[in-house]
Amino acid sequence: MMDFLGDAFGAAQQWLFEAVVQPVVFAAGLGNLVEDAFDATGWLLVGLLQLALLVAVVGPLQRWRPVEPVTDRAAIRTDILYTLIHRLGVFRLALFFTLDPLADELFGFLRTQGIATFHLDQLWPGVTDIALVSFLLYLLVFDFVEYGIHRAQHQWGWWWALHSLHHSQRQMTMWSDNRNHLLDDLLHDTLIVVVAQAIGVPPGQFVALVAFTQLSESFQHANLKLWYGSVGERLWISPRFHRVHHAIGIGHESPAAADGKPRLGGVNFGVLLPYWDMLFGTANFECRFDATGVRDQVEQGRDYGRGFWSQQWLGLKRLGGRA
Ligand SMILES: [Zn+2]
Numbered sequence: 001m002m003d004f005l006g007d008a009f010g011a012a013q014q015w016l017f018e019a020v021v022q023p024v025v026f027a028a029g030l031g032n033l034v035e036d037a038f039d040a041t042g043w044l045l046v047g048l049l050q051l052a053l054l055v056a057v058v059g060p061l062q063r064w065r066p067v068e069p070v071t072d073r074a075a076i077r078t079d080i081l082y083t084l085i086h087r088l089g090v091f092r093l094a095l096f097f098t099l100d101p102l103a104d105e106l107f108g109f110l111r112t113q114g115i116a117t118f119h120l121d122q123l124w125p126g127v128t129d130i131a132l133v134s135f136l137l138y139l140l141v142f143d144f145v146e147y148g149i150h151r152a153q154h155q156w157g158w159w160w161a162l163h164s165l166h167h168s169q170r171q172m173t174m175w176s177d178n179r180n181h182l183l184d185d186l187l188h189d190t191l192i193v194v195v196a197q198a199i200g201v202p203p204g205q206f207v208a209l210v211a212f213t214q215l216s217e218s219f220q221h222a223n224l225k226l227w228y229g230s231v232g233e234r235l236w237i238s239p240r241f242h243r244v245h246h247a248i249g250i251g252h253e254s255p256a257a258a259d260g261k262p263r264l265g266g267v268n269f270g271v272l273l274p275y276w277d278m279l280f281g282t283a284n285f286e287c288r289f290d291a292t293g294v295r296d297q298v299e300q301g302r303d304y305g306r307g308f309w310s311q312q313w314l315g316l317k318r319l320g321g322r323a
Pocket residue numbers: 150153154163167245252
């Protein structure tokens with residue numbers, strides 16, 4: 001099954017590369033980057049498949065059982081822009097020309113220093129190197145790392161200054177997953193790539209892992225009244241689970257402290273698997289669908305911006321303690 005999917009994907013990648021990407025790369029005089037362009041085509045294909053699934057499957061689900069009516073289409077359009085920037089590779093392309101050369105040098109240096117690359121799939125030869133088993137193993141590791149990153153985004157004030165942009169969406173839909181501050185994305189993606197290198201994830205598996213995680217995350221932001229039942233909710237994260245994390249005053253704040261000020265904290269930080277939240281006592285399995293947003297938007301009218309640039313600028317100002 002994995003092999004079949006891999007082959008089909010490879011064939012589609014080859015076709016897209018030859019029909020569209022390669023001619024563009026040569027026309028732009030970037031023939032020396034043709035190998036990188038082939039890898040980038042893989043990501044572009046992933047993004048196109050994700051967008052197709054969102055529009056064809058998750059969109060109709062949202063119209064079938066919405067949690068709340070759509071009242072703010074402009075806010076959704078901004079989220080669509082974030083999604084296109086990320087899933088069609090604009091952000092990745094920017095990283096390629098800025099950070100990637102640094103990263104390549106760093107990892108190359110570590111290798112020449114004799115720091116042998118560890119391969120998690122060699123843990124139990126004959127078992128953990130079976131494609132499906134290693135995929136699940138990597139998924140587990142990445143999901144735990146994602147949980148840790150997300151806890152940190154809420155724990156540290158400076159990181160919350162950036163991550164709160166993600167939470168300021170009051171009209172949450174399947175487009176909201178990529179609504180993040182670009183610095184926040186940069187930090188997150190850097191950590192994920194470092195972990196991938198550290199445990200030796202092969203590039204093909206890495207693309208599949210990221211693709212699967214992103215699609216799941218988009219689904220969990222959907223304006224969709226869906227929960228998996230008391231057992232199912234404890235096996236896999238649902239739109240209900242993540243919406244509780246976005247709920248004002250519940251998901252991302254502890255109850256007000258004695259001084260009346262809300263403290264950072266919260267519940268349901270998990271990305272795919274709810275186990276980490278269960279393990280660390282941060283899971284909330286109540287079947288509730290509350291309004292989403294940040295408390296200070298409602299109580300103090302704090303402005304997080306409407307359009308892409310104002311949201312990015314205000315994020316920087318929050319980081320500097322000026323907004
Ligand atoms: Zn969060």
